[in-house]
Structures are given as structure tokens and as C-alpha cells.
Amino acid sequence: MTSLNIFPQSPADIRPVLTDPPWARTLLTGMALAFLGLFLFLPLVAVFGEALAKGLGAYVSAIVEPDALAAVRLTLLAAAIAVPLNLVFGVAAAWAIAKFRFPGRGLLISLIELPFSVSPVISGLIYVLMFGAQGWLAPVTQSLGLQILFAVPGIVLATLFVTFPFVARELIPLMEEQGTDEEQAAMMLGASGWRILFWITLPNVRWGLLYGVLLCNARAMGEFGAVSVVSGHIRGLTNTMPLHVEILYNEYNFAAAFAVASLLAGLALVTLAAKSALEWRMGCHGASTH
Amino acid sequence: MIDILNVTKIFNGYVALNSVSLNVKEGELVALLGPSGSGKTTLLRIIAGLERADGGQIRFGGEDATGLSARDRQVGFVFQHYALFRHMTVFDNVAFGLRVRPRSTRPSVEETRIRVMELLDLVHIAHLGGRYPTQLSGGQRQRVALARALAIEPRVLLLDEPFGALDAQVRKDLRRWLRRLHDSLGLTGVFVTHDQEEALEVADRVVVMSQGTFEQVGTPAEIYDNPVSPFVYRFLGNVNSLSCRVRYGRAVGEGFDFPAPEFEGIRDAAGILFVRPHDLEITDPGQGNSVTATVGHQTILGPIARVELRGPRGEDLEVELTRARHAELGLEGGAKVGIVPRRARLFLDEALHGAERDMNGADIRAVS
Amino acid sequence: MSEKPPLAWKLQIRSPGVLPGFGPALGFTLLYLGLIVLIPLAGVFMKTAGMAWDDFLGKAFSPRALAAYRLSFGGALIAATINALAGVLVAWVLVRYRFPGKKVVEAAVDLPFALPTAVAGIALTAIYAPNGWIGSLLAPLGLKVAFTPLGVVVAMVFVGLPFVVRTVEPVLRDFETEVEEAAHSLGAGRGQIFWRVILPGILPAMLTGYALAFARALGEYGSVIFIAGNMPGVSEIAPLLIIIQLEQYDYAGATAIASVMLVAAFLLLILINSLQAWRRSRHEA
Numbered sequence: 001m002t003s004l005n006i007f008p009q010s011p012a013d014i015r016p017v018l019t020d021p022p023w024a025r026t027l028l029t030g031m032a033l034a035f036l037g038l039f040l041f042l043p044l045v046a047v048f049g050e051a052l053a054k055g056l057g058a059y060v061s062a063i064v065e066p067d068a069l070a071a072v073r074l075t076l077l078a079a080a081i082a083v084p085l086n087l088v089f090g091v092a093a094a095w096a097i098a099k100f101r102f103p104g105r106g107l108l109i110s111l112i113e114l115p116f117s118v119s120p121v122i123s124g125l126i127y128v129l130m131f132g133a134q135g136w137l138a139p140v141t142q143s144l145g146l147q148i149l150f151a152v153p154g155i156v157l158a159t160l161f162v163t164f165p166f167v168a169r170e171l172i173p174l175m176e177e178q179g180t181d182e183e184q185a186a187m188m189l190g191a192s193g194w195r196i197l198f199w200i201t202l203p204n205v206r207w208g209l210l211y212g213v214l215l216c217n218a219r220a221m222g223e224f225g226a227v228s229v230v231s232g233h234i235r236g237l238t239n240t241m242p243l244h245v246e247i248l249y250n251e252y253n254f255a256a257a258f259a260v261a262s263l264l265a266g267l268a269l270v271t272l273a274a275k276s277a278l279e280w281r282m283g284c285h286g287a288s289t290h
Numbered sequence: 291m292i293d294i295l296n297v298t299k300i301f302n303g304y305v306a307l308n309s310v311s312l313n314v315k316e317g318e319l320v321a322l323l324g325p326s327g328s329g330k331t332t333l334l335r336i337i338a339g340l341e342r343a344d345g346g347q348i349r350f351g352g353e354d355a356t357g358l359s360a361r362d363r364q365v366g367f368v369f370q371h372y373a374l375f376r377h378m379t380v381f382d383n384v385a386f387g388l389r390v391r392p393r394s395t396r397p398s399v400e401e402t403r404i405r406v407m408e409l410l411d412l413v414h415i416a417h418l419g420g421r422y423p424t425q426l427s428g429g430q431r432q433r434v435a436l437a438r439a440l441a442i443e444p445r446v447l448l449l450d451e452p453f454g455a456l457d458a459q460v461r462k463d464l465r466r467w468l469r470r471l472h473d474s475l476g477l478t479g480v481f482v483t484h485d486q487e488e489a490l491e492v493a494d495r496v497v498v499m500s501q502g503t504f505e506q507v508g509t510p511a512e513i514y515d516n517p518v519s520p521f522v523y524r525f526l527g528n529v530n531s532l533s534c535r536v537r538y539g540r541a542v543g544e545g546f547d548f549p550a551p552e553f554e555g556i557r558d559a560a561g562i563l564f565v566r567p568h569d570l571e572i573t574d575p576g577q578g579n580s581v582t583a584t585v586g587h588q589t590i591l592g593p594i595a596r597v598e599l600r601g602p603r604g605e606d607l608e609v610e611l612t613r614a615r616h617a618e619l620g621l622e623g624g625a626k627v628g629i630v631p632r633r634a635r636l637f638l639d640e641a642l643h644g645a646e647r648d649m650n651g652a653d654i655r656a657v658s
Numbered sequence: 659m660s661e662k663p664p665l666a667w668k669l670q671i672r673s674p675g676v677l678p679g680f681g682p683a684l685g686f687t688l689l690y691l692g693l694i695v696l697i698p699l700a701g702v703f704m705k706t707a708g709m710a711w712d713d714f715l716g717k718a719f720s721p722r723a724l725a726a727y728r729l730s731f732g733g734a735l736i737a738a739t740i741n742a743l744a745g746v747l748v749a750w751v752l753v754r755y756r757f758p759g760k761k762v763v764e765a766a767v768d769l770p771f772a773l774p775t776a777v778a779g780i781a782l783t784a785i786y787a788p789n790g791w792i793g794s795l796l797a798p799l800g801l802k803v804a805f806t807p808l809g810v811v812v813a814m815v816f817v818g819l820p821f822v823v824r825t826v827e828p829v830l831r832d833f834e835t836e837v838e839e840a841a842h843s844l845g846a847g848r849g850q851i852f853w854r855v856i857l858p859g860i861l862p863a864m865l866t867g868y869a870l871a872f873a874r875a876l877g878e879y880g881s882v883i884f885i886a887g888n889m890p891g892v893s894e895i896a897p898l899l900i901i902i903q904l905e906q907y908d909y910a911g912a913t914a915i916a917s918v919m920l921v922a923a924f925l926l927l928i929l930i931n932s933l934q935a936w937r938r939s940r941h942e943a
Contacts, residue, residue, distance in 0.1 A: 122900065191386070
């Protein structure tokens with residue numbers, strides 16, 4: 001009977017009580033897919049559609065244009081600095097928080113997740129208030145001849161802030177779940193702290209670590225609001241890819257804007273694919289160890 | 291070999307270990323036996339250096355090791371859930387302790403391989419070297435954990451509930467094997483268990499622990515035959531307790547009156563008579579010095595028969611008989627019988643008496 | 659040990675952990691957290707504290723700012739509500755049914771996390787503009803989405819979409835099917851089972867997802883500004899107003915609005931944390 005239905009139940013749900021009638025299954029699945037289609041697939045299709053609206057030639061020339069390439073370079077640079085720093089931070093924070101019990105631990109976790117709750121615009125604003133013309137650190141940076149705002153350092157700082165929690169928040173629950181038995185065993189066998197970290201702890205959380213890095217990188221390359229506030233939008237100098245998209249769009253150069261946007265959308269798709277693959281791996285790993 | 295001197299540990303105001311002392315001799319295998327929360331694992335972890343004592347000293351071979359990091363103690367530790375490195379093969383797990391040695395004392399790749407293969411051979415899993423821990427059975431993991439701990443040539447081997455996570459049958463086989471291995475290697479070992487059978491079977495000496503203190507230390511025979519306190523008595527297997535009065539060297543209860551010469555000086559005090567189920571004999575009711583009880587449920591457990599009875603004050607009693615004796619008696623449910631202790635131990639009721647627990651035990655030998 | 663700073667030393671004594679490296683790891687964590695997050699954030703409140711009270715009120719609650727809050731909070735509220743309902747639906751379908759392409763859909767739910775907000779913004783605008791794929795269908799009905807508050811809500815729905823799905827999905831997956839079978843054997847119908855057994859079970863997760871989606875929509879900037887039209891008082895969100903003030907070098911005005919938004923964000927964070935604590939306590943009970 002159910003084989004006639006185009007939405008067969010999943011094998012886990014062959015228990016009759018848990019089975020919805022076929023019409024309900026079809027209706028609910030249809031509604032869910034329509035919602036996701038409207039809000040997820042259509043925008044994605046629109047990006048690539050609009051990018052190629054003026055033909056492949058226009059697409060390629062929009063990407064190899066010097067300002068666009070400069071934006072790509074700056075985006076890669078910011079990510080190349082922010083991701084490793086936040087990776088090191090994430091590992092250190094997870095080691096302290098997941099492997100030890102100390103007062104204020106819960107508060108520390110909340111503080112680490114703080115940047116997620118802050119509007120990206122405010123994440124940029126805080127550095128303007130520090131390093132801007134009237135900023136409280138402006139005298140220091142000026143006397144050192146450092147240009148932070150409307151320059152690469154500001155962009156890196158804003159990127160650091162918005163991507164701050166990614167690795168730590170991925171690692172903390174994972175490392176906590178792994179417990180400290182293996183580390184203690186390694187210690188009993190004479191391993192040093194670094195040995196334990198690199199031979200035991202990190203290999204055990206490698207997929208989670210990669211997962212965190214992946215999300216951190218996606219956000220670092222795609223950040224718009226925070227970077228927009230500190231960048232100053234100087235073409236070829238302080239424009240990241242998302243900012244370059246905005247400028248092209250505001251100049252009504254839609255095809256070029258969508259061409260650059262399609263690169264970022266491609267990055268998002270790669271990220272999602274890698275993320276799914278990692279989730280599958282972690283799922284397998286988890287299933288076999290418990 | 292191991293000296294534990296007045297070791298105290300306090301967790302958030304709760305005394306986990308209260309100034310305990312013990313000397314483990316070279317080549318000896320000692321069991322720390324007790325219920326959960328008795329402090330046995332804490333003591334083991336303090337010996338290993340995985341926990342810091344709040345007071346007292348740990349010495350290995352006369353040297354003070356109290357301040358020594360776990361890393362430098364050269365102690366083999368087998369964790370309760372084995373703590374195998376799950377991303378490493380069995381071979382790499384066992385080799386770990388050799389590979390992390392400082393360069394000057396680190397064996398060569400070839401030496402490491404030979405040593406690891408020897409160890410895997412020793413624990414009978416030489417064919418499993420390439421497997422990952424998740425691909426092994428519980429008993430095999432236990433063997434890997436042991437081989438890994440032995441790889442660093444430890445002065446002392448510590449095992450935390452070594453058979454806790456295994457099936458009953460594997461457990462039995464493995465503990466005999468561990469005992470033989472221990473004898474052939476001549477190691478000094480301490481292991482933690484909550485299973486009295488395991489402690490009595492495997493250990494040279496047993497330390498019975500309760501609430502952070504040692505209740506009794508002795509050989510398995512001493513502990514089983516002469517428990518010094520009601521706690522030890524109860525912890526080492528099933529026991530029947532009959533309340534009585536102790537008067538001028540006699541224990542007087544419902545239907546019985548036994549001599550208890552050790553308590554000559556006591557005029558009148560409440561006492562409890564402890565009798566193991568296999569030390570009770572069933573006779574006809576009202577016959578001489580016997581307790582009258584009603585036969586309840588009867589169970590055949592392989593070679594023995596267990597008879598549940600209800601005592602004169604409604605207390606639940608249990609008697610274990612041989613199958614032959616059981617058949618001979620031909621008991622019927624509801625029947626009145628007399629039960630006679632062949633061997634019992636009398637303790638004064640501490641709640642009323644307030645005396646030290648280990649001061650008031652004495653054997654009673656009944657004349658049947 | 660004596661060379662270590664007293665704080666780390668004290669904590670190390672208290673921590674039962676025997677593993678090495680606690681002091682340096684915690685020290686580095688606190689230093690980095692302080693430099694990158696806490697000190698810069700404190701700057702907002704320092705700046706606000708330096709303002710006269712009336713001045714602050716005037717800037718933080720000007721009519722234009724009030725209209726911006728109304729749109730940001732109101733839009734986020736509507737978007738989070740839509741996401742809560744649609745999120746439960748999507749999670750239900752993903753957990754309970756099987757259909758062609760399910761793996762792809764499963765992965766695609768996270769698209770709003772991975773797609774840069776600016777890209778989402780221009781893509782949504784292209785679709786919902788009067789000449790766009792959907793906008794052109796709605797225009798004859800007199801419905802304008804892009805460049806109106808409705809567009810703001812659409813963008814907010816997009817960015818908040820994964821939250822409810824991702825919080826509800828695992829709870830639904832771990833839901834003990836025996837409980838449903840028990841309810842059934844006690845005579846409950848399918849609808850009763852959902853309302854009385856399943857919904858109360860996923861409610862804490864749903865509320866957490868709701869709060870997360872709301873918080874995200876409240877602070878959202880990139881995807882909203884392209885589709886909003888940004889008419890002062892009508893379709894201008896609070897984060898945009900901060901940027902406009904900054905561009906006019908009105909740091910005080912920008913900071914005043916930012917501090918209001920930050921306080922709201924902190925309150926939400928506390929709410930989310932207590933929701934999660936509630937979930938855990940229910941889970942363990």
C-alpha cells in the first residue's frame with residue numbers, strides 16, 4: 001500500500017503508531033520543501049542566474065578585473081590571519097574549559113560565545129570607538145604611526161571578533177565528552193603536556209576541529225557588516241569580496257556584483273558539502289565508539 | 291614496596307580518605323574492596339599521582355613520591371574503562387609509552403617493535419596488533435590496556451575495577467589469568483574492586499574499605515573467616531542476622547541460648563548474631579537450641595538449594611543446603627522447622643552500646 | 659609554581675584535574691578574550707557612560723531611532739515566529755520521512771550560515787523586486803515585498819531559518835518512540851499524541867531556536883539593507899542607523915543606539931542560556 005506513495009517512510013519508522021497517513025506525509029513534505037525552496041534554493045539559483053545573465057565573457061571579466069582580484073586577495077589575507085589565530089585560541093580555551101573544572105567556567109563559556117550575539121555592525125563599531133579619530137587608543141596608534149581603521153589591520157580585527165567563537169565552541173563540548181581518561185593514561189605512560197595535546201587530544205577531535213575551522217573560514221570570508229564599518233571602502237585597497245559586491249551592486253552593475261557574489265556562493269556550497277561530509281564522519285566515529 | 295602513610299583526601303568538605311596507612315610488600319597483589327564512595331578509587335588514584343592527597347605520604351621503595359608527577363612515577367595504571375587511545379592501533383597503543391620517552395632512553399624503532407610484540411604475546415593478542423580499540427571485545431581491550439601499562443616496565447601496577455566492565459564468564463577467565471600473569475612477572479600490584487568474590491579469589495591481601503577508612507586488612511581467609519565488624523560481615527556475601535540479648539556470657543534469643551564467653555562481663559546488652567546461609571542447619575522444630583522458622587520459597591541453584599524462611603520475629607532468613615540434604619529434608623512451603631547455626635558471630639549492637647566496632651566481635655560455636 | 663600569577667595558581671589548586679597546562683591555557687584564553695572581545699565591547703559602555711543622561715536619551719530614543727527599533731524588534735519577532743513554525747515542520751519532515759534528495763535538503767538547511775549575508779541580500783532582492791521572479795508574480799496582487807518592511811522580514815526569515823530546525827531536529831530524533839507507542843496504546847489519537855506528547859517534548863528546544871533566530875535577526879545587517887529600501891522611519895533597521903550616524907561622524911549617536919542594541923543582545927543571551935539550562939535539566943530528569 002505504502003509503496004505507491006512517493007514519500008515512503010524512513011526505515012527507522014516502520015512502527016505503525018509513528019506513521020502518519022500518506023496524505024499527511026505528502027502535504028507536510030510538500031510544505032516544507034516549498035518553504036525551503038522559496039528561501040534557500042531560489043536565492044542560490046538567482047545568484048548564479050544573474051551572474052551569467054550577461055554571458056560568460058562578462059562573468060569572467062568581472063572576476064579578473066583588478067579591483068575584484070584585490071578584493072579576493074584581501075579576503076584571503078584576512079581569513080589567513082583570523083582563522084589560525086582563532087584556531088589556537090579555540091584549542092587553548094577548550095583545553096582549559098573541557099579538561100578542568102574551575103569556578104567561573106560557565107561564565108567563561110558565555111563570554112566566548114558573546115560575539116555571536118552582537119550585531120555585526122556593533123562588532124565594527126567597537127573598533128571605530130577604539131581606533132577612530134576620537135578613539136581612546138587613537139593617540140597611541142597615531143604616535144606609533146599605525147593605521148588601523150580604514151586599513152587592513154581594522155579589517156583583520158573585525159574579522160577576528162566575528163569569527164572568535166567558532167573553533168572554541170565546536171571543541172569544548174567535544175573535548176568534554178571525550179573525558180580525560182586517555183590523557184591521564186598518556187600521562188601515566190610518561191607523555192609530556194604537548195605530547196598529550198598533539199598525540200592524544202587533537203587526533204581525537206580532529207573532525208570537530210576541522211568542522212570549526214571550516215565554519216570559521218566561511219564566516220571570515222563572508223563577513224560583511226563588521227568589515228563594512230571599519231573598511232572605509234577604498235577600492236583595490238580595503239575592499240573585501242562582500243564589500244566589493246556591495247559597491248558593484250550600488251553602482252547598478254548587477255551582473256558584475258552577482259559574478260563576484262557567485263564566487264562567495266560557491267565557497268558556501270563547498271563549505272556545506274565539506275560540512276556534511278564531516279558530519280557523516282563524526283557520526284560514524286561517534287557511533288562506533290559508543 | 292608501596293608505603294601509604296596517613297593519607298587523607300577531602301573533596302569539598304567530604305572526607306574521602308581519613309588518614310589511611312598501608313604497606314604493600316614487593317610482589318604482593320592487594321585488593322582494595324568496598325562499596326562505591328568508600329574511597330578505594332581515590333586511594334588508587336593518589337598512589338598513581340592522578341589525585342593529590344591533602345595529607346600524608348606515598349613512598350615507593352622507601353623514596354618519597356608524594357610530590358612526584360604521575361608522569362614520573364613509573365607506575366602502570368589500568369583504567370576502569372581502559373582509556374585506550376581510540377585513534378591508534380593496538381600496536382601503537384602499546385608502543386606509546388616507549389615512544390614518548392626522552393630521546394636518550396627511547397628504544398629504537400626495531401627495539402620498540404620487538405618489545406611490543408613480546409607484550410602482545412604475553413597477553414595473548416599478538417594477532418590483533420593492527421586492530422583499533424573499537425574493533426575489540428571487552429576482554430581483548432582489557433588485555434591491551436594491561437600490555438600498554440606493562441610496556442613502561444612499571445615498578446607498580448595499579449588496576450581500577452579491572453573486570454568491572456566485562457561479562458560474567460569473561461570476568462572469571464580473565465581474573466584467573468591475571469593472577470597467573472602477576473605471579474609469573476613478580477609485579478607489585480594494587481587493584482580496586484567492589485566484588486568480594488573477585489577480591490578473595492585474586493588478591494594476596496584484601497583491604498576492606500568503608501567511608502574513607504580501612505575496616506579490615508588481611509588475607510582472603512582471615513577476612514572471610516574472621517570479619518571484624520558487621521560491615522565486613524555483610525559486605526562479604528549474604529548473611530542472616532538474628533537479634534538477641536547478651537547476658538553474662540550468653541547470647542539469648544527467641545528459641546536459642548548460646549554460650550558467648552568473650553562477653554562474660556556484659557550484664558545485659560542488645561546483640562546481633564550473624565550467620566552465613568551455609569552455616570545454618572535445618573532440623574525439626576522446637577528441637578533443643580534452635581530457632582523456629584516457617585519455610586517459604588525454595589530455589590535450586592545448580593549444586594545447592596536455597597531455602598527462604600521467615601523467623602520468629604518476622605525476619606527474612608536464608609539457608610543454603612546441598613542438593614542431597616535438601617532432597618532428604620523434603621521441605622514443604624509453610625512448614626515449621628527449626629534452624630540451628632553451626633557457626634555464628636556475635637556483635638553487640640553499636641547503636642545501643644556505642645563501643646568501637648572492631649572490639650565487639652566474637653565467634654560463637656553452637657552445640658547442635 | 660611560585661612564578662605563576664596568583665589567580666592561575668589558586669585555580670590550579672582548586673581544579674581536580676592533574677593534566678598539565680591549565681595555567682597557560684586559561685591565561686592565554688583570558689588574555690585573548692580580553693583583548694579581542696571584552697575590552698573593545700567595554701568601549702561602547704565607556705563611551706555611553708561619558709554622555710549626559712539627557713543627551714543619551716535624546717540620541718538613543720529619537721523618533722528615528724524608535725522607528726528603527728520598532729522595525730528591528732518587530733521584524734525579528736515576526737521572522738522568528740515564522741521560523742519557529744516552519745522550522746518544526748522542516749525538522750519533522752527531515753526526521754520522520756524519506757524523500758528523494760533528502761540528503762541535499764538536509765545539508766542545504768545550513769545555507770544561511772554559510773552564505774555571506776551580502777550575497778543573500780542581493781539574491782533575495784533580485785527575487786522579490788517588482789521585476790524579480792517572485793516579485794513580478796506578487797506585484798499584480800498589489801503586494802510589494804522588496805523595499806518595504808515586508809522585505810526586511812523576508813531577509814530576517816532567511817538568516818534565522820536554520821536555528822529552529824537545528825535545535826529541534828536532534829530532540830525529535832532522540833525522541834523515545836516508545837513514549838508515542840505508549841500514548842497510542844493508552845488510546846491517544848495521532849493529533850493528541852502530537853499536541854500532548856511530542857510538542858511539550860520539543861518545546862524547550864523550539865523556544866531556544868526561536869530566541870536564537872530572534873537574536874540573529876535583530877542584529878542582522880548585510881542581508882537586510884539591500885532588500886529594505888532603507889527609508890528613514892519606515893524601512894530603516896537599527897544597525898543601519900548606527901552606520902548612518904557613524905558616516906555622519908556622530909559617534910555619540912551611533913554609540914547610544916549600539917548600547918541599546920547591546921543590552922538587548924545581552925538579555926537575549928541570558929535568556930538563551932537559561933533556556934538551555936532548562937533543557938538540560940529536563941533532559942536529565
